[in-house]
Amino acid sequence: xxxxxxxxxxxxxxxxxxxxxxxxxxxxxxxxxxxxxxxxxxxxxxxxxxxxxxxxxxxxxxxxxxxxxxxxxxxxxxxxxxxxxxxxxxxxxxxxxxxxxxxxxxxxxxxxxxxxxxxxxxxxxxxxxxxxxxxxxxxxxxxxxxxxxxxxxxxxxxxxxxxxxxxxxxxxxxxxxxxxxxxxxxxxxxxxxxxxxxxxxxxxxxxxxxxxxxxxxxxxxxxxxxxxxxxxxxxxxxxxxxxxxxxxxxxx
Amino acid sequence: xxxxxxxxxxxxxxxxxxxxxxxxxxxxxxxxxxxxxxxxxxxxxxxxxxxxxxxxxxxxxxxxxxxxxxxxxxxxxxxxxxxxxxxxxxxxxxxxxxxxxxxxxxxxxxxxxxxxxxxxxxxxxxxxxxxxxxxxxxxxxxxxxxxxxxxxxxxxxxxxxxxxxxxxxxxxxxxxxxxxxxxxxxxxxxxxxxxxxxxxxxxxxxxxxxxxxxxxxxxxxxxxxxxxxxxxxxxxxxxxxxxxxxxxxxxx
DNA sequence: CGGGTGTTTGACTTCAGTCAAGTTGTGTGG
DNA sequence: CCACACAACTTGACTGAAGTCAAACACCCG
Numbered sequence: 001x002x003x004x005x006x007x008x009x010x011x012x013x014x015x016x017x018x019x020x021x022x023x024x025x026x027x028x029x030x031x032x033x034x035x036x037x038x039x040x041x042x043x044x045x046x047x048x049x050x051x052x053x054x055x056x057x058x059x060x061x062x063x064x065x066x067x068x069x070x071x072x073x074x075x076x077x078x079x080x081x082x083x084x085x086x087x088x089x090x091x092x093x094x095x096x097x098x099x100x101x102x103x104x105x106x107x108x109x110x111x112x113x114x115x116x117x118x119x120x121x122x123x124x125x126x127x128x129x130x131x132x133x134x135x136x137x138x139x140x141x142x143x144x145x146x147x148x149x150x151x152x153x154x155x156x157x158x159x160x161x162x163x164x165x166x167x168x169x170x171x172x173x174x175x176x177x178x179x180x181x182x183x184x185x186x187x188x189x190x191x192x193x194x195x196x197x198x199x200x201x202x203x204x205x206x207x208x209x210x211x212x213x214x215x216x217x218x219x220x221x222x223x224x225x226x227x228x229x230x231x232x233x234x235x236x237x238x239x240x241x242x243x244x245x246x247x248x249x250x251x252x
Numbered sequence: 253x254x255x256x257x258x259x260x261x262x263x264x265x266x267x268x269x270x271x272x273x274x275x276x277x278x279x280x281x282x283x284x285x286x287x288x289x290x291x292x293x294x295x296x297x298x299x300x301x302x303x304x305x306x307x308x309x310x311x312x313x314x315x316x317x318x319x320x321x322x323x324x325x326x327x328x329x330x331x332x333x334x335x336x337x338x339x340x341x342x343x344x345x346x347x348x349x350x351x352x353x354x355x356x357x358x359x360x361x362x363x364x365x366x367x368x369x370x371x372x373x374x375x376x377x378x379x380x381x382x383x384x385x386x387x388x389x390x391x392x393x394x395x396x397x398x399x400x401x402x403x404x405x406x407x408x409x410x411x412x413x414x415x416x417x418x419x420x421x422x423x424x425x426x427x428x429x430x431x432x433x434x435x436x437x438x439x440x441x442x443x444x445x446x447x448x449x450x451x452x453x454x455x456x457x458x459x460x461x462x463x464x465x466x467x468x469x470x471x472x473x474x475x476x477x478x479x480x481x482x483x484x485x486x487x488x489x490x491x492x493x494x495x496x497x498x499x500x501x502x503x504x
Numbered sequence: 505c506g507g508g509t510g511t512t513t514g515a516c517t518t519c520a521g522t523c524a525a526g527t528t529g530t531g532t533g534g
Numbered sequence: 535c536c537a538c539a540c541a542a543c544t545t546g547a548c549t550g551a552a553g554t555c556a557a558a559c560a561c562c563c564g
Contacts, residue, residue, distance in 0.1 A: 086499030
C-alpha cells in the first residue's frame with residue numbers, strides 16, 4: 001500500500017496512501033487533537049492530508065520552500081536548522097513524535113528552517129489553509145493550536161537562556177534532562193534512551209564543539225552521572241544531573 | 253482624565269480611561285489590526301480594554317502572573333526577561349511600539365517572562381479570551397495573529413543563531429542592524445537612534461559582559477563604523493556594519 | 505576485512521570573562 | 535546652581551573556559 005506518487009517525488013519522502021487517523025494515533029493526547037471530542041476529532045481527521053514517510057537524512061522541507069503544510073510527527077525524530085548569512089548551520093531544535101513542524105513559516109509563507117529526519121520517520125501533512133478554516137469554528141482546536149505555538153515560543157526562550165548564560169556543563173546537563181522529560185511524557189523510560197543525533201549535532205545545538213560534548217560525556221561518566229555506550233544513555237543519578245542543569249551543583 | 257483606579261493599583265502602572273483606538277493609532281499597520289477593513293477594525297477596537305501607562309522601570313507583568321491579557325505597545329520600549337533556576341536573569345527580547353507582549357503565556361495561562369518598561373510607555377490591554385472569540389469569526393485577524401506569533405518564533409530562532417555561533421563582534425553588529433531596521437519600519441531614521449537599554453542589558457541579551465559591549469563600542473568608533481555619544485548611536489557606514497553582522501567582514 | 509565516518513583524548517591557543525581602577529554622567533538636596 | 539553621591543560606563547591587565555588542531559581509536563557497513 002506504499003508507493004511513490006510520480007507527481008511528487010522528493011528524495012527519501014514516500015507517500016502512504018493509507019489515511020492517518022488521529023483517534024487511533026498514540027500521540028493524540030500530546031498532538032494537535034488534544035482535548036477534542038470524538039466529533040471534532042473526526043472533523044480534524046478529514047482535513048489531514050497524506051501520511052508521509054521520511055527516510056533518515058531526508059529533508060521534509062527546506063529554508064525558502066513555500067509554506068503549505070504543517071507536519072505532525074507520528075513517529076521518529078527530526079532536527080530543524082537555520083543557516084546564517086555566512087553559511088554556518090545552527091540547529092534550532094530536535095523534535096519528536098507528537099510535535100508540530102513548520103510553525104515558523106506562517107509569518108511569511110516561506111519556511112525559515114530546514115527539517116531533516118534523524119531516523120526513518122513518519123509525519124501527518126496538515127494543509128494550513130484548510131486548518132485555518134477549521135480553527136474558525138472549533139474553539140477547542142483553536143485554543144490548543146495557540147497553546148502549541150506559544151509552547152514553541154517558550155521552548156525557544158529557554159534555549160536562549162541556555163545559550164546566553166549557562167556554562168558548557170550546565171547546558172549539556174539541561175539538554176539531557178529535557179530529553180528525559182520528553183521521553184517520559186511519551187511513556188518511555190526517562191532514564192534510559194537512545195540519542196538520535198550525533199555528538200556534532202548536539203554540540204551545534206548547544207553552541208559547543210563536538211570535542212566539548214565528547215569531553216562532557218566522559219566527565220559525566222567518570223562522575224557516575226551517566227552510563228554511556230555509543231548513543232545509548234543511562235542516567236545513573238537523575239537528581240544530581242538535574243542539580244547540575246539547574247546550576248546548583250558545580251560538578252568538578 | 254488619568255487616574256489610578258483604586259481596585260487595581262500596580263506600582264508605576266496607571267490606567268488611562270480614554271479608550272484606545274486602532275484606527276487612529278500610528279502603529280496600526282504593524283500591529284494586530286494590520287490589514288483589517290474599517291468594520292473589522294471597529295470590532296477589534298471594541299474588545300480592546302484600557303490603555304495603560306507604564307512608568308520606566310515598572311513591570312507590566314511578571315513571571316508566574318496569571319495570563320489574562322496580551323499587550324500591544326503603543327509607545328515606548330520594553331524588555332522581557334527570564335530567570336534561570338539559579339537566579340540568573342536572561343533578557344529574551346527588546347520590544348518597541350507595534351509589537352505584542354505576552355504570547356508566551358498562552359501555553360500555560362501563566363507568564364513565562366517579566367516585561368519591564370525601559371522608558372515611560374503606553375500599552376493597549378487585549379483580553380485574550382475575548383480576542384479568541386473574535387478570532388473565530390474574523391479570518392483576516394486570525395491570519396494576522398498567527399503571523400505575529402510565527403514572527404516571534406522566527407525572531408527567537410535568529411537569536412538562537414546569534415547566541416549559538418556568532419562571535420562577539422558579529423553579535424553586536426547584528427543587534428545594531430536589527431534595531432536599525434525596526435526603527436526604519438516605524439518611520440524613524442535607520443541610522444541615528446537612541447539606545448533605550450543600558451550596556452549591561454545589551455550584554456545580557458547578547459550573552460556577553462558589559463565590558464565586552466563597551467570595548468566593542470570603542471572599537472566600532474575607532475573603525476569609523478559608529479559615532480557614539482552615551483546612548484545616542486549614529487551608524488556611519490551601514491553597509492560595512494551589515495557586512496560585519498553577516499560575518500563577511502572581520503573588522504580587526 | 506578494510507575503509508570511512510564518528511568519537512575520544514591530549515596539547516596548545518584564543519576569545520571573552522574577571523577583577524580592578526578610573527572616568528563620566530545623572531539626579532537630588534542644600 | 536552647585537556639590538555630592540551613586541550609577542553607568544570605559545579601559546587595562548590578567549585568567550580561564552572552551553575552541554582549534556592533531557592524532558589515535560572504535561564502530562558500522564558493505
